[in-house]
Amino acid sequence: MSSKLLIKDAAIVTMNQNQEVIESGNLLIEDDLIKTISRQPLQEDSDTTVIPGEGKVVMPGLINLHNHAAMSLFRSYADDYPLMEWLQKKIFPAEAKLTEEDVYWGTSLAVMEMLRGGTTTFVDMYYFMEQTARACEEGGIRAFLSQVFIGLDGGEGVKALQNAISFVENWQDQAGGRIKTILGPHAPYTCPPDFLKKVLEDTEHLNTLIHMHLSESRQEVEESLKVHNKTPVALMNELGMFERPVLAAHCVHLTDEDIEILSSKQVGISHNPGSNLKLGNGIAPLKKLLDRNARIGLGTDGAASNNNLDMFEEIMLAALLQKGINEEPTYIKSSDAFSLATSKAAEALQMENLGVLKEKAKADIAILDFNKPHLQPHNDPIANIVYSASSQDVETVIVDGKIVYNQGEFTTLDEERIYYEANRCAKRLRE
Amino acid sequence: MSSKLLIKDAAIVTMNQNQEVIESGNLLIEDDLIKTISRQPLQEDSDTTVIPGEGKVVMPGLINLHNHAAMSLFRSYADDYPLMEWLQKKIFPAEAKLTEEDVYWGTSLAVMEMLRGGTTTFVDMYYFMEQTARACEEGGIRAFLSQVFIGLDGGEGVKALQNAISFVENWQDQAGGRIKTILGPHAPYTCPPDFLKKVLEDTEHLNTLIHMHLSESRQEVEESLKVHNKTPVALMNELGMFERPVLAAHCVHLTDEDIEILSSKQVGISHNPGSNLKLGNGIAPLKKLLDRNARIGLGTDGAASNNNLDMFEEIMLAALLQKGINEEPTYIKSSDAFSLATSKAAEALQMENLGVLKEKAKADIAILDFNKPHLQPHNDPIANIVYSASSQDVETVIVDGKIVYNQGEFTTLDEERIYYEANRCAKRLRE
Structure with a gap:
C-alpha cells in the first residue's frame, strides 16, 4: 500500500523553471514522489496524513554541495588560526586520531543539524565513508558520498583509490536509493597528474560523479x-x-580562461562563501560564473571551517557578497540566490528530480513557519527566505516522502544520545 | 521590596575586560542591576526567582547601534533594486504615506524581533519618534532614540530641528531610565554646513549624543x-x-585621514556590514579602525535594507568579511567580534554599565540554549556564539532586571496582535 502525505493551504515556493510561487496551494506526496501540486483542494483518503499549512511556506529541501560531515566534531575547536597552522597544528593531529566510531557519531550530529535546517541532500568527502553511509542510512537524509583519497605516496595512493572504488561499488543506490556514491580525489595539489590519469583510467567503467577541491586558495x-x-x-x-561529470568545490581564484573552461565543460561547482571567508581564502567570482551559465550551487564545507551547516546562511552570503564587492545591489536577485541551494544545485549534481517542487520530483521538502517577528509582514516569501530566514525557521522536513523532523522532534535520530557520544568523541580527539 | 532573579549553574560569558568565561557559575540580579557573579552557590531567598542554567550560556544582551525600527514594515518589500530607484520609486513613496500608527506598530514588530534575538538595547533614528518611544516603553527594551531631521528646506529644517529638540527634552530618561534621547541630523548630504552649525549652537545645552549617517556610499x-x-x-x-559626542552610522568609504580623525576624536561608529553589502555600498575598513582603537560597534540598519534585525548575523559578518577580504583568517578573532555587539558597542554609546556582565552593570542579559545540533560539541562558547549561533538560539531575555522573553513567550507584547496590525499597516503602505 502506498503512503500519502498532504500539505494543505500553504504558500508553495516551487523553484520550477518559472520560479512560480503559489500563494495558497496543496501538495500531495505518494511514497517517495510528489504526486500533485494544485491551487484546488485535493482528495484526502482515510490513509492520507494531513499537514496543515496555513501561515507556512513549503519549499524544496536544500542541497548542500560540499561537506565533510564528521568534522562537526571539530566545530569551534580551532578558530582564527593562520591556515597552515590550523591544518598542521590543530586539524591534522586531531584527524590522525580519528576512528570509525568518531566518523559515525560526527556524521550523525551533522545529519541531525542538516535535517533540522531543511537540508535534505548533501555531498560528502571524508575518511571511513562506510560509517558516514551508515549514519545517512539511519538518519534518513539523501547523500552523495565519496571516500577521499590522495596520491602523494605512490603505493598508498593506489591502495586508497582501490578502497574508494570498493566503496563506490558497495554503497551505490543503497538506503532505497538515497545514497549515491561518487569518487573523491582530494585536490590537484594532493593528486599529481600521473596519479589522476590512473584514477580516470581505473574508474572509467563507473562513470560516476567526481568530487574534488579546486582552486580554493591563492x-x-x-x-x-x-x-x-x-x-x-x-x-x-x-x-x-x-x-x-565533475563537481568541483570552492573555485575561488579563477582566471577568465578558467571561468570559460568550467562553463563550457559544464563542470558542477560548489560555491562555499562561508568557508572561503572564514579560512581567509577570499570571495569567488559568483556573478561572472552565473553570467557564463556555469553549473553552480552552494555548500557549507565542514563545520570546522564554517562553523555550521546552515544553508540559509550560505544563500544569504552568496547574494550579499556579490552586491557588496561589486557595489551593485541588483546582483544577485533573491530568486537566483535561492536557486543556488535548490534547482541549480540539483543541476550541478545532474539530478533533475531534486531541488524543485513539481510532479514526479522526489518528495524532499522543508516547511517553514513564517509566524515569527523576523518574517513579518507578508511581503515576498523568497526574499524572506534569502534575506531574513534562518535554518531554525524550518518546522517540518520530509525526505523521500518520509517525515524525518517535525516541530522539534527527529523521527529517525536519538538527539540526546548523539550529543552525548559526539561530546565524548570530540573530547578524546582534542586531548 | 526588591525583586531578585538568580541564574544558576550556567556558563557565563562576561565580556569584562579580560573577556572572562565562567564554565559554570551563578548570577544574581537585584532590581535592575547585576548584584553578584560567582563560581560559588549564591543564597536564594524565598522571594528569589530561579532560572536553571545547565546547558545554557548567559551573555550580555546585544546592542544594536543603528536602526530605523519602524521600517520593519518594509521588510522584503523591495529588494535587489538600484539604490536610487529603491529609494525614489519604492521607499520614499511608501514613507510619504507613513502615519503615527504605522510607526507604532512597525516599531512594536521590530522590538519583538530584537528582544527575541537577544538585543536589549538599540539606537533608532526615524519619524514620529514619540510612537517609537511608546512602543519601547511598552515593549521593555532599552533605547537611544532620535527624531530624524534634515536641513535642505530652510524654514522646514529649523522647524524639524525644534521638534527634535522637543523630543529630546520630553522623553529623556523616561520608562524608568530605559529611554535616552539623542539628536538625529540625518547626514552631511541632507544637512548643509550652515544648518549643522545652527544645530550645534541650538543644542549645546543638551550635551546629548548626536547620531548621523556618515560616508555610507561612494x-x-x-x-x-x-x-x-x-x-x-x-x-x-x-x-x-x-x-x-557623536555616533556615526556606516563609515564605509574612509580615507586614512578619515580613520585618523574618527579614532583620535573618539567618534562612536556603527558598523553595519549586512546593510552595507545588501545596498551595494561595500565593506567598511573594520580591521583598520580597530587597529587605531576606534570606538566601533555593530548595527543592523532598518529591516528594509538587511532584511532582519539579527545581531548574531552582523557579528558573524563582521568577523568573516575581514578574514575574507584581507585573505587573513586571524582577522578578527571571535572574542573581538563579539565585543562589537557588547562591550565595545557600549563604549561607542559611552555607557560603561551596558554590554558586560559584572557587578553593578545593568541586568540586560540573554540566555542561550546550547542543546542544539549546530552548537555541539562543547568546544568554545564564544566561537559558537560568533560562528554558529543565530538569534533563535536565545531562550530567555532580561532587560533592566525584568524577563521580557522566555521560551517562546513575550511577557510585554501581544505577538498575534502585532502581526495583525503590522500586516494591515504594511498592506496600506504598499498600495
Whole structure:
C-alpha cells in the first residue's frame, strides 16, 4: 500500500523553471514522489496524513554541495588560526586520531543539524565513508558520498583509490536509493597528474560523479603555475578530467580562461562563501560564473571551517557578497540566490528530480513557519527566505516522502544520545 | 521590596575586560542591576526567582547601534533594486504615506524581533519618534532614540530641528531610565554646513549624543569632495561636530585621514556590514579602525535594507568579511567580534554599565540554549556564539532586571496582535 502525505493551504515556493510561487496551494506526496501540486483542494483518503499549512511556506529541501560531515566534531575547536597552522597544528593531529566510531557519531550530529535546517541532500568527502553511509542510512537524509583519497605516496595512493572504488561499488543506490556514491580525489595539489590519469583510467567503467577541491586558495593556484605552468583548472582540463561529470568545490581564484573552461565543460561547482571567508581564502567570482551559465550551487564545507551547516546562511552570503564587492545591489536577485541551494544545485549534481517542487520530483521538502517577528509582514516569501530566514525557521522536513523532523522532534535520530557520544568523541580527539 | 532573579549553574560569558568565561557559575540580579557573579552557590531567598542554567550560556544582551525600527514594515518589500530607484520609486513613496500608527506598530514588530534575538538595547533614528518611544516603553527594551531631521528646506529644517529638540527634552530618561534621547541630523548630504552649525549652537545645552549617517556610499563621498573639497568626515571635523559626542552610522568609504580623525576624536561608529553589502555600498575598513582603537560597534540598519534585525548575523559578518577580504583568517578573532555587539558597542554609546556582565552593570542579559545540533560539541562558547549561533538560539531575555522573553513567550507584547496590525499597516503602505 502506498503512503500519502498532504500539505494543505500553504504558500508553495516551487523553484520550477518559472520560479512560480503559489500563494495558497496543496501538495500531495505518494511514497517517495510528489504526486500533485494544485491551487484546488485535493482528495484526502482515510490513509492520507494531513499537514496543515496555513501561515507556512513549503519549499524544496536544500542541497548542500560540499561537506565533510564528521568534522562537526571539530566545530569551534580551532578558530582564527593562520591556515597552515590550523591544518598542521590543530586539524591534522586531531584527524590522525580519528576512528570509525568518531566518523559515525560526527556524521550523525551533522545529519541531525542538516535535517533540522531543511537540508535534505548533501555531498560528502571524508575518511571511513562506510560509517558516514551508515549514519545517512539511519538518519534518513539523501547523500552523495565519496571516500577521499590522495596520491602523494605512490603505493598508498593506489591502495586508497582501490578502497574508494570498493566503496563506490558497495554503497551505490543503497538506503532505497538515497545514497549515491561518487569518487573523491582530494585536490590537484594532493593528486599529481600521473596519479589522476590512473584514477580516470581505473574508474572509467563507473562513470560516476567526481568530487574534488579546486582552486580554493591563492597559494594553491600560485604553486600550480610554478610547478605546472598552468592553473589547477587548466591542468584538470588538460588531463581530461572535465570529460567526466565533475563537481568541483570552492573555485575561488579563477582566471577568465578558467571561468570559460568550467562553463563550457559544464563542470558542477560548489560555491562555499562561508568557508572561503572564514579560512581567509577570499570571495569567488559568483556573478561572472552565473553570467557564463556555469553549473553552480552552494555548500557549507565542514563545520570546522564554517562553523555550521546552515544553508540559509550560505544563500544569504552568496547574494550579499556579490552586491557588496561589486557595489551593485541588483546582483544577485533573491530568486537566483535561492536557486543556488535548490534547482541549480540539483543541476550541478545532474539530478533533475531534486531541488524543485513539481510532479514526479522526489518528495524532499522543508516547511517553514513564517509566524515569527523576523518574517513579518507578508511581503515576498523568497526574499524572506534569502534575506531574513534562518535554518531554525524550518518546522517540518520530509525526505523521500518520509517525515524525518517535525516541530522539534527527529523521527529517525536519538538527539540526546548523539550529543552525548559526539561530546565524548570530540573530547578524546582534542586531548 | 526588591525583586531578585538568580541564574544558576550556567556558563557565563562576561565580556569584562579580560573577556572572562565562567564554565559554570551563578548570577544574581537585584532590581535592575547585576548584584553578584560567582563560581560559588549564591543564597536564594524565598522571594528569589530561579532560572536553571545547565546547558545554557548567559551573555550580555546585544546592542544594536543603528536602526530605523519602524521600517520593519518594509521588510522584503523591495529588494535587489538600484539604490536610487529603491529609494525614489519604492521607499520614499511608501514613507510619504507613513502615519503615527504605522510607526507604532512597525516599531512594536521590530522590538519583538530584537528582544527575541537577544538585543536589549538599540539606537533608532526615524519619524514620529514619540510612537517609537511608546512602543519601547511598552515593549521593555532599552533605547537611544532620535527624531530624524534634515536641513535642505530652510524654514522646514529649523522647524524639524525644534521638534527634535522637543523630543529630546520630553522623553529623556523616561520608562524608568530605559529611554535616552539623542539628536538625529540625518547626514552631511541632507544637512548643509550652515544648518549643522545652527544645530550645534541650538543644542549645546543638551550635551546629548548626536547620531548621523556618515560616508555610507561612494557617491556621497565623491559629491562631498566635489562640493566641499573635503570628505564628509573631514567636513564634520571642520564644523566642530566631533567636539560633541557623536555616533556615526556606516563609515564605509574612509580615507586614512578619515580613520585618523574618527579614532583620535573618539567618534562612536556603527558598523553595519549586512546593510552595507545588501545596498551595494561595500565593506567598511573594520580591521583598520580597530587597529587605531576606534570606538566601533555593530548595527543592523532598518529591516528594509538587511532584511532582519539579527545581531548574531552582523557579528558573524563582521568577523568573516575581514578574514575574507584581507585573505587573513586571524582577522578578527571571535572574542573581538563579539565585543562589537557588547562591550565595545557600549563604549561607542559611552555607557560603561551596558554590554558586560559584572557587578553593578545593568541586568540586560540573554540566555542561550546550547542543546542544539549546530552548537555541539562543547568546544568554545564564544566561537559558537560568533560562528554558529543565530538569534533563535536565545531562550530567555532580561532587560533592566525584568524577563521580557522566555521560551517562546513575550511577557510585554501581544505577538498575534502585532502581526495583525503590522500586516494591515504594511498592506496600506504598499498600495
